[in-house]
Amino acid sequence: MIPKELTEKFHPTLVRKNQSGQDYVPIDGYINRLNEVLGHAWAWQINKSEFYPDAAPTTKNGKPQYVAIVQGTLTIILSDIGVISVGDEDDGEPYLTTQKAMISRDGIGAGLNFDPDTAVKTAQAEALKKACHQYGIALYLWDSAERDFVELQRQAAKSDTALKQLVVAYTQRSLELDPGIMPEKDQMLSALGVEDLDVDTIRKAFTTQGVL
Numbered sequence: 361m362i363p364k365e366l367t368e369k370f371h372p373t374l375v376r377k378n379q380s381g382q383d384y385v386p387i388d389g390y391i392n393r394l395n396e397v398l399g400h401a402w403a404w405q406i407n408k409s410e411f412y413p414d415a416a417p418t419t420k421n422g423k424p425q426y427v428a429i430v431q432g433t434l435t436i437i438l439s440d441i442g443v444i445s446v447g448d449e450d451d452g453e454p455y456l457t458t459q460k461a462m463i464s465r466d467g468i469g470a471g472l473n474f475d476p477d478t479a480v481k482t483a484q485a486e487a488l489k490k491a492c493h494q495y496g497i498a499l500y501l502w503d504s505a506e507r508d509f510v511e512l513q514r515q516a517a518k519s520d521t522a523l524k525q526l527v528v529a530y531t532q533r534s535l536e537l538d539p540g541i542m543p544e545k546d547q548m549l550s551a552l553g554v555e556d557l558d559v560d561t562i563r564k565a566f567t568t569q570g571v572l
Contacts, residue, residue: 362436362463365397367496371570372513375501383501383510387485390492401437404488406430407466411480416472423474428483430471434491435464467491509533517572520559527552527562530571 374389394402408431416425438461469486471479493499500506512529515522531543531551548557552565566572 362438362495363397366393367499369500369506370498372510372517372572375510375514383507385489385498385501387489390489390497393497394492398436403435403437404432404491405435406432406484406487408432409480409483411476413476419474425472425474426476426479428471428476428479429468430480430483430487431466431468432484432487432491433464433466434488434495435462436495437462463495465491465494467494513572516566523559523562523566526566526571527557530566 467490471482473479516526534551
């Protein structure tokens with residue numbers, strides 16, 4: 361089974377917005393997650409890389425733009441699945457070898473930039489991200505309710521009003537309440553593990569729990 365730690369939500373400070381207003385996690389977040397959970401038990405292989413110097417219109421300043429497309433395979437080594445005996449080709453003496461359970465997923469990405477090196481790097485990063493999504497990494501950001509919660513976390517970091525709204529939303533999630541049901545005060549206290557709902561206490565609790 362794929363380690364559940366791989367698919368855990370990223371800390372809200374790692375979630376950014378692109379120029380189109382979409383939430384995303386930078387490529388270093390994915391790589392750090394793979395390293396932290398799997399150590400050396402993963403591999404990324406680029407199978408195909410294509411470069412198109414004339415596929416896009418020039419910039420407003422007249423600079424040429426380059427398009428790069430990369431396709432790669434992300435392989436995760438899950439565990440050892442047993443030791444088997446194999447005969448030697450020369451003298452027939454058996455020896456032991458360990459088989460490992462591996463899962464591979466492909467990803468394809470594209471990059472567009474007036475700098476060819478940046479176009480290629482973007483394409484490689486997007487390809488790796490797409491492969492990671494197939495394992496469930498950062499897949500929660502495709503859900504509109506999750507994106508709304510991330511946005512509330514983002515606002516709560518700088519707004520006390522949003523912080524109080526986050527307490528309600530967090531309690532509803534923790535206790536699996538219907539979003540239309542306003543939780544009671546004791547439910548919110550229990551969900552946060554605090555004795556008071558003043559702003560400082562809430563911020564400290566959320567910071568400790570990684571919500572902020």
